[in-house]
Amino acid sequence: MLVALALTAGCRTNRPLGEAALASRMITLAGAGDSVALARLALRQCGTGTTDDRQRCYEGFFVALSDSGRVRLALGTLAALARVDPQVEGDGHVYTHLIGIRSWQPGQDIGATFARCTGLFQSGCYHGVIQAYLTAEGDADSVRVAGLCDAVEGSSGNAWLRFQCVHGVGHGLEMIWNWNLPEALAGCDWLGSDWDREGCYGGAFMENAVASIPGGHHAVAQVIASEHQGHMGHDAPPPFPMRDSADALYPCSIVGERYQSSCYMLQGGIILQRVGMDFARAAAECDRAPSRVRHNCYLSLGTSASGITVRDSRRAIADCAHGDPGYQPWCYVGVVKNFIDVTARPADGIAFCRQVPAGRNRRQCWVAVGEQIRVLHAADRGAQAQACAGAPMEGREACRYGAGLLAAPPPGYPIRPGRLE
Numbered sequence: 001m002l003v004a005l006a007l008t009a010g011c012r013t014n015r016p017l018g019e020a021a022l023a024s025r026m027i028t029l030a031g032a033g034d035s036v037a038l039a040r041l042a043l044r045q046c047g048t049g050t051t052d053d054r055q056r057c058y059e060g061f062f063v064a065l066s067d068s069g070r071v072r073l074a075l076g077t078l079a080a081l082a083r084v085d086p087q088v089e090g091d092g093h094v095y096t097h098l099i100g101i102r103s104w105q106p107g108q109d110i111g112a113t114f115a116r117c118t119g120l121f122q123s124g125c126y127h128g129v130i131q132a133y134l135t136a137e138g139d140a141d142s143v144r145v146a147g148l149c150d151a152v153e154g155s156s157g158n159a160w161l162r163f164q165c166v167h168g169v170g171h172g173l174e175m176i177w178n179w180n181l182p183e184a185l186a187g188c189d190w191l192g193s194d195w196d197r198e199g200c201y202g203g204a205f206m207e208n209a210v211a212s213i214p215g216g217h218h219a220v221a222q223v224i225a226s227e228h229q230g231h232m233g234h235d236a237p238p239p240f241p242m243r244d245s246a247d248a249l250y251p252c253s254i255v256g257e258r259y260q261s262s263c264y265m266l267q268g269g270i271i272l273q274r275v276g277m278d279f280a281r282a283a284a285e286c287d288r289a290p291s292r293v294r295h296n297c298y299l300s301l302g303t304s305a306s307g308i309t310v311r312d313s314r315r316a317i318a319d320c321a322h323g324d325p326g327y328q329p330w331c332y333v334g335v336v337k338n339f340i341d342v343t344a345r346p347a348d349g350i351a352f353c354r355q356v357p358a359g360r361n362r363r364q365c366w367v368a369v370g371e372q373i374r375v376l377h378a379a380d381r382g383a384q385a386q387a388c389a390g391a392p393m394e395g396r397e398a399c400r401y402g403a404g405l406l407a408a409p410p411p412g413y414p415i416r417p418g419r420l421e
Contacts, residue, residue, distance in 0.1 A: 016045045026064060035076030038065070042081055054087060062095055066102035071116040071125065074099045079120055089310050092121035092342070094210075097171075100128020106136045114152050114165070119344035123164045127203065130168025135175055142190040145169060149196065159378040166196045170203020174211070180240045181208045181251060185259055201262035208251070209266050212242035213273070248274050248285045252293075264293045268300030268334070269307075277308065283323025283331075295330040295417045298323065302334020311339055311348075313355050320361075326419035329364035332356050336365050340372040346387045353395060360420050363413060366395030370402020381405065 017025060022045065029037045038061070046057035058081070065074035078096065082089040096117075103125070104113040110133050117125035130148070134140055149165035169191070173184040181204060188200035244250035248271050252263035267289075268282065275281040279301060286297035305319040320331035332353075340349040346369060353365035370388060377383035388399035397410045 017041075026061075030065060030068060030070055030073060033070075033073060035073055036080050038073070038077040039080035039084075042077065043084065047085065051087060054085075055091065058088060058095065059098060062099050063102050066099045069103075071099060071103045071113075072118070074103075075118050075120050075125060082121075086310060090307070093124045096121045096124030097128040097131070100125035100130075100168075101132045102128075104129050104132045110148075111152050111154060114161075117164075119160075119341075122338070122341045123167075126161070126164035127168035127171050130165055131172040131175055134169065134172030140173060140176055140187060145173070145187060145190045146192060149191075157379060160375050162196075163199050163375065166191060166199035167203040167206075170200040170205070171207040172203075173200075174204050174207035178239065179208060179211050179242065181205075181242070182240060182255070184208075185255065198262055201259055202265060205251075205259075205263050205266040208242055209270055212270075243270070249289060252289070260290065260293050261296055264289055264296035265300050265303075267297055268302075268304045271297075272301070272304050272308075279305070279319040280322040283327075286327070287324055291419070295327055295419070298327045298330040299334035299337075302331040302336075303338045304334075305331070306335045306338035306342075311342065313352050316352075317356060321357075324419070325360075326421060329361045329420050330417070332361050332365045333368040336368050337372055340369070340376070344376060346373050346376065347390055350391050350395075350399075354392065362395070363398060364420065366391060366398035367402040367409075367413060369395070370399035370404075372402075373399065374403040377403075 016022075022041075025041060026038070029041065042058060042061045046054045046061070048054075049057070062074050062078065065071075065077065075096065078088065078092065078099070082092055088095070100117060103116065104110065110129070114126060114129050117123070117129060130152075133148070134145075148169060149162055152165045153162045170184065170188055173187040174181065177183045177187070184204040184207075185201060188197050188204060191197045191200055242251075247253055249267065252260055252267050255263055268286070271282045271285045272279070275285070282301055283298070286294060286301065289297045302316070302320055305316040309315040309319070316335045317332070320328060320335060322328070323331075336349045336352050339352050340346055349365075349369040349372060353362060353369060356362040356365045369391065370384075373384050373387045377387060384403040384405060385400070388396055388403055388405070391399045397406065398413060400406050401409050401413065
């Protein structure tokens with residue numbers, strides 16, 4: 001609250017600075033490492049005008065900071081702005097992609113650049129760094145792709161960071177090959193483990209989904225990517241149709257079985273756009289998905305509910321109260337996992353689960369919090385236990401089970417995903 005007050009104080013009465021004065025002020029504030037003051041300056045410069053004008057203006061701020069090597073400062077400025085500007089909050093993941101794309105230049109150490117990112121807004125900065133690296137030469141081969149995340153991870157054994165890398169590979173392969181989804185998925189198959197491949201598939205499907213939205217990619221992000229390689233073919237029509245107006249489950253309905261689990265985890269947003277953000281109709285479409293992956297379609301509705309409502313618990317809970325009651329719990333799982341993805345704070349997920357209606361929906365919510373804790377605190381069982389200790393007694397054992405601290409689920413919890421009775 002104090003940061004928000006500091007940001008808004010005086011911004012509405014000060015006129016935007018001229019180009020020279022703005023550049024000078026940014027250099028001074030960046031040198032001081034003052035993200036709050038930079039956010040205040042960005043709000044002064046960009047806080048009025050059309051949505052597109054504000055978007056381009058904010059992008060310019062983040063590009064300038066990333067260009068100067070101040071990745072953490074750019075992310076701190078973004079976080080501060082998001083507290084007072086709902087547009088920035090809603091577009092946070094795309095802005096972090098932009099910061100990541102700009103933060104790496106050919107010849108720089110990819111691992112060192114990757115390490116400057118944070119988990120802000122679903123870790124988009126990490127994904128952007130990998131996109132920039134892969135697009136630098138305009139193509140990729142199996143050796144380059146298969147070894148990239150080993151080099152980034154080093155000897156840390158950090159599964160969370162490795163996931164951000166393989167997910168970013170999926171984004172990057174889509175961009176390299178002009179958003180040809182089948183080709184990008186085949187590139188993901190170069191990775192050496194099922195775990196890595198699934199993370200990569202998710203990045204490819206996410207990139208395809210975002211790129212298929214008119215204006216889904218910020219113009220500045222496309223220009224930046226073009227600077228790294230000149231033949232990505234942004235202006236050419238993608239050779240693979242991104243959407244099918246007659247099929248709400250496309251492209252999941254036409255990709256191979258091995259890719260469908262990851263695909264349906266992104267399909268909810270596509271369905272919602274088709275049905276005018278009507279969650280009841282969207283749930284009915286998910287009910288048409290193959291039973292073995294239907295829970296992922298519901299999960300993706302929850303992820304979308306979190307983003308659409310900007311993590312408003314009350315509204316997200318209402319959005320998930322549709323469709324087959326046996327699959328509804330997975331919608332709440334999608335919401336809570338997104339809450340924690342965005343903020344990297346398990347406490348935010350715990351606060352959400354407390355509000356979910358009692359029964360199977362709330363029980364599965366606690367397990368999902370634990371699963372996120374397991375990823376956030378990989379290999380640190382003490383930190384995992386401490387995070388789950390923040391849950392109330394009713395959810396603590398379920399959280400511990402999700403975190404991998406218990407070998408068997410508590411009574412009443414499913415062993416496998418699917419329809420819950």
